[in-house]
Amino acid sequence: MGSPVAFTCLLVALSTLGGNHSVSAGCSGRCCRGRDLSCLTTGWRMDRTHGTCYCDEGCARTRDCCFDYFTECPAQDCAVSGWSYWSGCAAACQASVRVRVRHVEQRPSNSGEPCPSLEQRSGCMEYRDRGGVRCVLNSGPAFITSMEFGKGRPKHDNYGNPLDPGFCVEFTLETRTPHCTVENRPHTHWMRYIAEGFKVCVACEPPAMHNSGSCQGDGLESEKEALLHWQAVGNHQCSGTWKKIRRTQRCTCPPQHSFVFI
Known part of the structure; x- marks a missing residue:
């Protein structure tokens, strides 16, 4: 067991920090998506003042989060799959476009990184028609x-x-x-x-x-x-x-x- 002096100092520190307020109020079980003004409680804020604080995704931007927002509501970045194979060209025997896609595996939350583009396009050309016959290309650019x-x-x-x-x-x-x-x-x-x-x-x-x-x-x-x-x-x-x-x-x-x- 610690010394009586150390224990007394700890009580004084907690009393000074909390005054008549409980330090237990926070974001536990209150994490909300987006900017939600109803997602609030009364407790210690991250700026070390006591009062109304929020547990929504917008509080980090407005700087009015509860003291434990980042531990109780950790950010989750968007996660996406790898790219699919490229599609065939949209048209045969002429310059056209091909496409590849990926899908969202985890949506972002708590101010996590947003999802990147889910589609890519590229110019392409196919040299055989849909029947497999090699295209006859006219001279040109x-x-x-x-x-x-x-x-x-x-x-x-x-x-x-x-x-x-x-x-x-x-x-x-x-x-x-x-x-x-x-x-x-x-x-x-x-x-x-x-x-x-x-x-x-x-x-x-x-x-x-x-x-x-x-x-x-x-x-x-x-x-x-x-x-x-x-x-x-x-x-x-x-x-x-x-x-x-x-x-x-x-x-x-x-x-x-x-x-x-x-």
Whole structure:
């Protein structure tokens, strides 16, 4: 048992802290969601004053929580599942969009972190129609998208054999429409990095690579100073021109200036 002096000091401290008020009042069993003005009690607040205090999710912002809010009502962040597989393209034989989703496994509570986006979209292109026949593509501009898209492409065929890794083409970006920078949908943010005068790298990989060993609009058969056209997949209004610099084995540009042919 502790000394009488220590025990007396403890009683004096509790008496000084509490006065005529009980320190037991708090948030136990009172945690409420949102901002709820009826979710209150009378007790010690976090600012060390005694009076009306709250146990709702808004009290941390308004600074009128009961003293034990964060221990009795711990924050729980939103928890989400992993991403699903990417869907197929919305349309075959033309530039379109693919989607992947995730779902909420735990809703946030007590001022926990809110849920992030549950859907992602990306530009894409399928080279076979719904019957499995390879598409006949007309010559036209180079369709491009973010290098992130290329990471999801298969590296082996159905028999496990490695596919041709392809190549990279470097271009000097000459012009681009204003729509590339004002577009604000999540799957088009990469277009903001398309800036005039910069060197960009564009990968030509299967399945965008034709049997001829080239990609649509890659400019390999064009003169070096020829002005070639490109268009961003996911926003048909983002387009422009570029000039070919050279073909390389792999892309060496910074990530924000690296793209893939679709």
